[in-house]
Amino acid sequence: MEIVQKHAMIDIGSNSIRLVVIGIDRDYFFEELLNFKAVARLSNYIDASENLSERGIAVLLTVLDRFQSIISRERKVTIVDVVATAAMRKAKNRDQVIARVKERTGLSVRLLSGLKEAYYGYYAIINSTFIENGISIDIGGGSTEVTMFRNRELIHAHSFPFGAVTLYQTYFASGDPQAESRLESFLKRTFSQFDWLVGQGLPVIGVGGTARNLAKIDQVRQHYPMVGLHQYTIPRERLANLTHELALIGQEARENMDGLSKDRSDIIVPASAVINMLVQMNSGETFTLSNEGLREGVFFEWMLHQRGVEKIPYVLNESIRHLRHNFNLDSSHTSYVKALAFQLLNGIIPVIVSKFSDKRMAWVLSHSADLAYIGEYVNNESSSAHTFYLLTNISINGISHHNRLALALVASFKNREKMLDFAAPYAGMASKDELKMYEMLGAVLRLAHDFDRTRQHVVDEVKVKVSKKKLLQLTAYYHDDAFFEEQAAQKHKKHLERALNLPVAIRFIKH
Template structure:
């Protein structure tokens, strides 16, 4: 089933995590196992003679975690093990001793990740999972905070700051309440000064893409606060007001009650306030338009880079959405062998409608139609009678690389389109997401998809081409050229004629033309 299994060990300042990925024939990586321990190694770093030293207790915790991970790695028969260590060990003056002790005890040789590498791994994951062309990225760990700025998908600047959520809590909140106002203000001033020291961060006026566990927690909590109707956080966008609302929830909740906040992990309760302040201050310094969450971070960057270096770059950052859509086709037991016909019919009709100035043309709409045609009613593998409902639910609640939540919802609506009434029913829990004009356009595009589906109802591929003709009386005729019998298609197309007709400013008649049809 998999070409290779790769185990990534991420030794961070806050936690130590093992993720095992399976690499399939299409070079997609599938998470097979994900285990972690909140080791908090940065809390075991002592300053001795003005040098940071990871004490023996911290080293023993690390050895214990890696020793237990070995059993998981062996049980999954991983082909490759990549153990990476970031700030906690990188900043320790006794790093050579740490690496030697770990190797002697476990047989695992830790690979240190430099500041630059840590920033670039996170950026690599972002660039391969989002279509945002220009942005500032942030990954705040336990002991460091990586910031990058990229334009046109190319790195322009990066900086690894020597502070993280755990170290900020340790430096500013020791022996103080989790929401101490003076400590919070001190963190703000400190972080703001750090960020403002770099002109490329100050007033960058770009979106921010946040990766890492703290970012995911903030997004998860905010979604629950606002009763967000979609699942998944990849591509979730937050404004400064949304970040502040979430921060105020943490601040106004007693320490003993933080565990009651839905979406907040137990091992992040004491560090979530400093982490959220960092997001808020970066947002303000950058003067960002919004902050988006990426679930693809350091570990994903490591495995992506590994795949591209080993297998001659099969994962192209310019084809993120196409890979995502193909991945859905591989993930579910759906026969996609004849989808290309539906795609061709739908795109042909869309382009001809645009040429007649009946619909606006854009590459975004072209792509949406192509991908929705590929996935059209794929939920039938669950239940044919409820294929629209299953298609809509699955697509609207999946983390999809390259898609914001709004674009994900559009894809779900188009791929599941059956009629206006059902579309309106789906949209009832998404008030204000789309204007009336946008909803009307989605109905027209959905109508194209439904009509295109009818043109191969018999699954015998009888139709060759379509030609939409504007008549002198203001109406239209669709010439349908076919080379095989079309009894099923003729019946189905007539039934679905009204869906395509909604995109016209007149009536539509169908004209079936036989070409080279066998006797």
């Protein structure tokens, strides 16, 4: 990717301050280049007069000096966006602090309202996940933002004036043995005042450090095989058990807990309680992590404005666009193979014995075809293995982990044995019936790939007919020379025969 400009962003939060630098090319493909975090806990420096103390200002300026130094050494940085949230909102001397930041570092700080902060979290979720209806929560150090959205449209938003750090100070810092129950009562009273947070039965999506840590802990405990936190889902009951355990064990045990950042070992207790209470009161079944939140929401707002759109129309297609660009996929070939694959699928649907709908099979085949044999970018001879590895180890926006595994198994299909070998570590993520479907779709996709073996589009059409003798007859109509297409198809038709438990005959007819 040829980077033509860079977007630097500094997020001044109540618990931490973070710098992110994103590189962008002419077609608005982008990638994160740098990501640094400093734990500042500015909310701890709000004094009795509700001002950010001199010590707190010194901490802030030291971090911003360091970040500004990094930015100044980066070439092609055209935008530096600095946003501040709850701690700065609460500080009565915020205008003076912002002025001192400008004077010392040259950075202009944009103070976000609570509702704007909530909006950016929602905006990141709808532009980076598969979730169209849900309740979002972003619990920071000094505030908690929630939204409710349906059909990807924002319906409600609110910012609560409490966060992980302030709740810890209020309920847990003194060692009160009743802290957990007192906090629970407070949260019930608070959330019950908003009917759109109660009994909606929607998935809850969390952004920010607390949500990430809960996902990390759960993945470690589940021995989760797939790489990536983004769009990882925890069932409601498991979240409740984890929240209760975090409150019961001591500080030292939390500091040594795999998946939990040491700098969050204290504030994770009230923070997880907030998330768990929202999930329970909402009566949803799951809690899902969005690894993209405030910062990404700010970036998406700028980037999509440059492209002239309000939101990404279909997030998964945007991700596929990025992957095809990054791995130099031949779009002409993949589109051609996809069309042939659907000619095959539509023809064999009458003989498919499956528990899954035609729509489900078409969805899996369509997106698998978009990314088929992406591993050729690494090595052509072992493209199947590399395809599976890439698709299970790259975070892909707009698709659940379950569906990402489906695409990986179909897009990398070589034969039944290899597919089952790939699937073995993911035993809990795909049923036997699903594996049968993936085998059939993989065999279809591989055969379609064979029909364009030379990548010269010599096969114009494939017709499918099922004879009375239960023979699947495929007729490929071609022009010019289809020698290598026929050779590959005849060699690999056995995979479709095994998947359908039917004999397959292929003939090639020249126009």
